[in-house]
Each structure stands twice: as C-alpha cells, then as structure tokens.
Amino acid sequence: MNKDQNDGDGLLMVRFKVEVYNTGDFKIWKSKAEKLVKTFKGFINITVLNRLKETDYYYIIIRFDCKENANAWLNSNERRNIFNDSHTPWLTEKHEVIQDWNIFWYRIFNGTKRWKQWAVTFIAVYPLTIVIPTLVKTIATVIPLYFFAGIISALLISGFMIYLVMPFVLNLFKKWLHK
Template identity: 30%
Template sequence: MAQPAIPPYDGATVVITHRVRNNRHEAYAVWMETISPLCKAATGFLDWHIVRPIPGITATYTVIIRFDTKKNLQGWMESNDRKRLIKAVKPLLVGADDFYISSGLDFWFVPGGARTKVPMRWKQFLITWSAIYPLVLFVPLGGC
C-alpha cells in the first residue's frame, strides 16, 4: 500500500529586533500585548517567541515569528494592522523596525546580509541532528 506523499514544508520565519528607549519598556510590553493577538490570528500563523532584554545589559527585544508559508508571513508583515501598530510604537524605539524574513530553517545557517550560499538541505539536517542526537541520548542519563 503506497503512503501518501508528504508535502514539502514551505514555512517562513521573521526575526524582528526592536531596541527600546530607556524607561519605555513597560509601554513596549503593553504594545506587545496589543499586537500579539492580531499576529496570532493572522492566516498561517504557527508560533511566536520573544527574547527579552537583560536589564542593565541590553535594551533589545527579539521576536521570532513563524508562518506556514512565506506568502502568509508577508501578508502579515504588510498588513494594515501591523503598519498601524508599528507607526504607534516608533516613539518607543531607538531605531527602526528591523526584520529579516527567511524560508524554513535557512536563517539559522546564514546570518542576514551574508553573501554566502545557504548550505544544502542534507547538510543542514546533518548539522542539526549532530547537535540534537547527543542531547537526546545523554541528557536523560544525567537525571538518574
């Protein structure tokens, strides 16, 4: 019996960085509570992660958002809701609304602005599993 073909993953990720002005972090947190549900309701949304700054060391928030397709991600990034909210948050930011869009896991292997080629998919797979496999194999043994 033939197995149905699994469609290729055509996911897309955006990495957004916002450097927040001193003493504006609470206002930025309120802004994040406003934009988050709108983003999560967008077509094709998969997940959202926030890397918050370390007080006294950095003022940069990094937001990683994944969508099922690059088209849906661009739809969110270019939406009127997002444009309106980015305009509202600009006074809280030191710089611009910086972001980098990538398909799949490519952004983990080639930094934004790099002039190198993305490694072949099989090489990405090998590197990823060479990091994950030892963790899966040995970390549970350490808990005994």
C-alpha cells in the same frame, strides 16, 4: 506532513530596541501586538527573545504556515498601524526580515571571509583528527575492530565536531569571524 514540521514555514524576524524608561509601555504594546498577529491568516506561533541587558535588542520570531502569509502580515495595514502608532516613539532601530527556513539556522558564516571559515574549522578539526584515531587505535589493541576502526573514528570525529567542538569554537571566535 505535520503543521508543526512544515519546511515551507514563513519565519518573520523582528529586531528592535526599546528605550529603557518605556518598558511598561512596551509590555502593554507587546500584548496588543501579539493578540493582533495571532488572528492573522496562517499564524502558527510567536517567540519573543527578551534582551539580557538594557543595551540589547529584543527579537521576535513570528512563524506562519507559509512565506506568502508572512509576507501578507508584513505588508498588512494592521501590522503597519501597530508598529507606526504615534504612541511607540520609544521603539527604535526596528528591522524586519522574512527568513528562508533552509538557511535560517546556518547563518553564522554569512558575511565571513572564506579564509576565516577555513581557519576556525581547522582549529576545530585538527585536534580531533589527532586524538580520536589514537584513542580508537588504543581500543583496537584490546578489542579487535578490523575495518570498523575507520568508521568508528569518522563517526566520533564528526559527532564531536558537530555537537561539542564547533559550537564551542564558533562562540570563542564569534567576534573575530565578523570583523
């Protein structure tokens, strides 16, 4: 298996805020922190998601070759020293967590009530179950599809659901889902 496609990856997520007046100090600190983590055993890569506005969080995703190496970094003296440096009081609201790869990308519904999940899914699915079969039936009058009409409808509904409709609907109802 390719190292870049390892299902056993250790993903360490770090979320924090930086006081607005200390962004210069943060850039210097971030450079030191990145150099340090890159020397650690099992390090694969690091991704920094910068804040969009001054009140947002920074997110850092540090990828290791396994969960054990991510834990080792999390519990290391090197990490503790860089984050607890007396020159970093401007770094606030810091949270660190190691994510399991299998659930990392599917956390949108975490903490959401089941009936809200059902309602949002229904809103996404219902229009597709009306429009797509009607469209396929119209096409079948021109091109005989025989028993493939059902398969084509299912493929189109699931494709539109996953790639177009559900991302749009989740974004639309994001705040309501987590209330």
